[in-house]
Amino acid sequence: MTVPDTSQTRLAESRSGAAPLFSATGVTVRFGGLTALDDVTLDVLPGEVHGVIGPNGAGKTTLFNVCCGFVRPGAGTLTWRGQRLTGLRPHQLAGMGIARTLQGLGLFGGLTVLENVLTGADRFRRTGFGSALLALPRARADERALTERALAALTEAGVAEYAGRYPGSLPYPVRKRVAFARALAADPELLLLDEPASGLGAAELTELGELVRALAGRMSVILVDHHMDLVMTVCDRITVLDFGRVVAQGPPAQVRDDPAVIDAYLGEEASRGGDHG
Amino acid sequence: MQQFLNVTLGGLAQGAIYAAFALALVLIWRATRIINFAQGAMAMFTTYLALVLIESGQSYWTGFAVALAGGLVLGALVERVVMRPVEGGPELNAVIVTLGLFVALQALAAILFGATFQSFPAPFGLRGFTVGGTTIAFTPFSVFVIGSVVVVMLGLVALFRFTDLGLRMRASAFSQEVARLLGVRVGRMLTLGWAFAAVVGSLAGLLIAGGNLVHPAYMDAVIVYGFVAAVLGGLESPAGAVAGGLIIGLALSYVSGYLGSELVTLAALAILVAVLLVRPHGLFSRVAERRV
Numbered sequence: 371m372t373v374p375d376t377s378q379t380r381l382a383e384s385r386s387g388a389a390p391l392f393s394a395t396g397v398t399v400r401f402g403g404l405t406a407l408d409d410v411t412l413d414v415l416p417g418e419v420h421g422v423i424g425p426n427g428a429g430k431t432t433l434f435n436v437c438c439g440f441v442r443p444g445a446g447t448l449t450w451r452g453q454r455l456t457g458l459r460p461h462q463l464a465g466m467g468i469a470r471t472l473q474g475l476g477l478f479g480g481l482t483v484l485e486n487v488l489t490g491a492d493r494f495r496r497t498g499f500g501s502a503l504l505a506l507p508r509a510r511a512d513e514r515a516l517t518e519r520a521l522a523a524l525t526e527a528g529v530a531e532y533a534g535r536y537p538g539s540l541p542y543p544v545r546k547r548v549a550f551a552r553a554l555a556a557d558p559e560l561l562l563l564d565e566p567a568s569g570l571g572a573a574e575l576t577e578l579g580e581l582v583r584a585l586a587g588r589m590s591v592i593l594v595d596h597h598m599d600l601v602m603t604v605c606d607r608i609t610v611l612d613f614g615r616v617v618a619q620g621p622p623a624q625v626r627d628d629p630a631v632i633d634a635y636l637g638e639e640a641s642r643g644g645d646h647g
Numbered sequence: 648m649q650q651f652l653n654v655t656l657g658g659l660a661q662g663a664i665y666a667a668f669a670l671a672l673v674l675i676w677r678a679t680r681i682i683n684f685a686q687g688a689m690a691m692f693t694t695y696l697a698l699v700l701i702e703s704g705q706s707y708w709t710g711f712a713v714a715l716a717g718g719l720v721l722g723a724l725v726e727r728v729v730m731r732p733v734e735g736g737p738e739l740n741a742v743i744v745t746l747g748l749f750v751a752l753q754a755l756a757a758i759l760f761g762a763t764f765q766s767f768p769a770p771f772g773l774r775g776f777t778v779g780g781t782t783i784a785f786t787p788f789s790v791f792v793i794g795s796v797v798v799v800m801l802g803l804v805a806l807f808r809f810t811d812l813g814l815r816m817r818a819s820a821f822s823q824e825v826a827r828l829l830g831v832r833v834g835r836m837l838t839l840g841w842a843f844a845a846v847v848g849s850l851a852g853l854l855i856a857g858g859n860l861v862h863p864a865y866m867d868a869v870i871v872y873g874f875v876a877a878v879l880g881g882l883e884s885p886a887g888a889v890a891g892g893l894i895i896g897l898a899l900s901y902v903s904g905y906l907g908s909e910l911v912t913l914a915a916l917a918i919l920v921a922v923l924l925v926r927p928h929g930l931f932s933r934v935a936e937r938r939v
Binding site: 495 | 814825
């Protein structure tokens with residue numbers, strides 16, 4: 371509810387001019403007495419990579435969970451292509467064109483890499499269960515198209531050679547790329563990446579940055595991470611959360627020098643303790 | 648030698664039924680982490696449906712088809728109405744609910760169909776084939792038993808491996824939340840999973856009943872053996888359940904044929920304890936993912 375926050379949001383909006391693809395407005399989430407998100411507003415423009423950063427416990431993951439319907443906000447609205455979303459349920463996301471990766475990857479252990487990615491591409495299936503069961507030519511063609519789409523996503527993520535393997539037998543960075551490919555296979559308009567850099571080495575981080583940057587323009591990306599280097603180089607705009615509130619919003623250069631951000635990251639405990647005590 | 652052949656063949660036919668029953672348990676366990684103790688009672692109920700039809704003059708096959716269709720509906724109903732409210736809660740709640748359902752269905756069957764023994768027809772002869780002048784303990788009905796179990800298993804493999812529905816069901820079984828995120832209607836997949844499992848269970852019920860006596864508790868022993876078979880196969884793997892079923896069928900047949908039929912239940916218990924002691928994840932469990 372602080373005045374500078376909203377003014378900065380307005381600033382970012384007026385600069386871009388385009389209508390946002392996805393926006394969360396005034397989102398507040400309380401878990402019992404804890405306010406996880408406090409009046410958070412976030413706009414994602416078509417084709418931009420939008421970073422959400424903040425110290426641990428700042429509410430980044432909660433914001434993500436609100437965006438994909440896992441958590442219902444106590445107050446606030448979500449808007450998708452100008453239409454207000456009410457009663458968003460997780461299974462509706464894929465059909466709307468929103469895909470998400472998870473911190474825990476969430477790969478299906480008993481499915482091959484290709485099958486995992488096929489599940490992601492499933493929203494493009496046009497034939498029903500009956501024709502698939504009877505193996506009608508239409509279903510065959512559909513199947514082939516989906517497999518091609520899945521393989522293309524695996525190729526884009528650079529892990530096509532692992533298509534027949536099971537996730538459990540692959541090293542962690544490869545599994546991360548498989549999860550990434552699964553989200554890509556849904557050909558989303560909005561891709562939510564939850565801590566894509568966690569557990570990756572420096573070289574892999576650079577590759578990830580290139581991978582994400584290549585998506586910009588084709589789809590909107592919301593990226594939650596606390597690797598400042600990655601976020602600063604990859605994102606078009608950044609929203610900084612601290613204690614569930616937006617403390618800064620804007621392009622990387624502007625956010626980097628924002629006193630509120632430095633404050634949140636370097637932790638002026640005394641002044642913050644005064645605010646929240 | 649002839650004794651050995653007879654015991655082996657009889658064991659294979661019994662094993663095929665245990666395999667089907669274990670498969671039904673595994674299907675539900677994989678999807679919902681629930682051991683469906685009511686599986687036997689559900690199968691008993693649909694077998695009685697077939698019996699009522701057959702006794703009213705319909706053919707065996709009409710009864711057979713209606714029982715399988717009844718299993719499909721009953722499985723879906725049980726999941727939607729009885730299990731859905733306790734899914735996602737403590738696992739023990741769901742287990743207790745299946746036990747309650749088991750008792751309730753048995754009591755209902757006793758009220759509706761009577762608690763007496765009734766004979767159930769077999770569609771094929773129950774006289775053993777004659778090989779080289781001697782009659783072996785392998786009947787046309789045994790061929791039907793093994794054949795129908797194989798057909799159902801191949802059907803399930805085809806469903807899970809080669810169809811999109813199967814892919815979605817497997818995805819839901821491995822991680823409901825992630826599957827939901829990818830647009831899978833997990834609730835429907837669970838309902839379908841219970842329905843398919845109940846069909847397989849019903850098949851086991853019909854095959855056990857064929858040429859035998861049925862009464863409301865006739866499936867109780869099969870629940871035990873089917874459960875041991877499923878544990879033997881690791882509870883996770885449908886192929887393991889099938890192998891476990893055949894192993895249990897053969898083992899119990901050998902015990903019954905060479906040591907005495909009164910030891911069969913004890914042998915099943917011994918196998919269960921041995922498996923849990925030596926390979927708690929089942930004979931065919933893959934080595935668990937190594938954490939680095």
